[in-house]
Amino acid sequence: MSFSELKLHPSLLSNISSKGYETPTPIQVQAIPVLLKGKDLLGIAKTGSGKTASFVLPILQGLLTKPIVERNRQPKVLVLVPTRELAMQVTEVFKELSHNLRQPVKSMAVYGGVSINPQMKALFGVDILIATPGRLLDLQRSKAISLSKVETLVLDEADKMLNLGFHEEMQEIFDLLPKKRQNMLFSATLSDQLSGINRVLLVDPVLVQIEAKPDEEELINLSGYFVPDERKGPLLRHLIREMDMKQVLIFTSSGNKADKVAAKLMGNGIEALAIHGKKSQFARTMALDHFKSGKLPVLVTTDLMSRGIDINELPYVINYELPRSPKDFVHRVGRTGRSSTQGLAITFVTREETQHFKVILKKMKRYIDLIDSETMDFKP
């Protein structure tokens, strides 16, 4: 299957090839035709499998075929995402794929943590709005935006967006949207909530679920170490040096812990920054940009960075602490091994967590032997 067989507009095909995509990924092959027909869709495919373009392309094609009558503060497309960084990233994909279209399309990200006034001004003439829920509601309340003309709603990381944490905001947003619209839900971890979502959101939806083929090569290699808490720091430094890690994303369970781990690495001559919800947006954006571009070798974070963030060919992820939820584990390790590139995800496990780790692996249908850090020789 090729992109041209998906009957996409020539200008889109040219943007696709400028982006370096040669053939559509399985979720793109299956989701794009369904979405072009205007159907609701529940798209489930593993991390790094190209879910973004599978909604961006049909959305752009849809806008191209409908002439824009007037430009105002009424976006036709609303994409909701859980974090500011993901809003920026998804917007970038919309922009890259909408270069030089027959009819210009304006996509824009709005998110909290930065001043609202420039966003208010810039919203004029927006076609596609990519937003985190809180800031979207602020803009709506101050009449900088109206959601009454939204024809297409996308929930990226849909299970997260429909989680308790966003419940009230999402309900308020749904109430502002026209009843008749096309809905698209995407995530790597969605299946168990299917029935609830169907009832609330989707009308006669098509389910596209891409399962791994039995003979498919596993891109995310997993390994793990038994290590007591007090030995985690020395083990981390040992692994970074021993494996000569040039780019590694480290997950901890709190912002406070992320700061501590980063500071300790710095104290030991390993350049690292922490990024989490309590940092300023300026610091967050700067650290992630430096990390993505390869200038910063180590980024220590929380589950803030676990959803959707695409770092080109990131070779290593380390779970310094085990997440409570198996889903978070799936998303964390899914920052590596994306788009047909191999990666390694290392997990630190204390003795008390052995059972919990087994549960996580079982859910993922994976099995690994843990290495006992006590049998290893590294400095305290």
Ligand code: ADP
């Ligand atoms: P997901 O949302 O499924 O986790 P993304 O949409 O972030 O995955 O895509 C993962 C990576 O794969 C991105 O860097 C993206 O540019 C790339 N990608 C997407 N589609 C293709 C394709 N058809 N061919 C090659 N690379 C692709």
Ligand code: MG
């Ligand atoms: Mg994604």
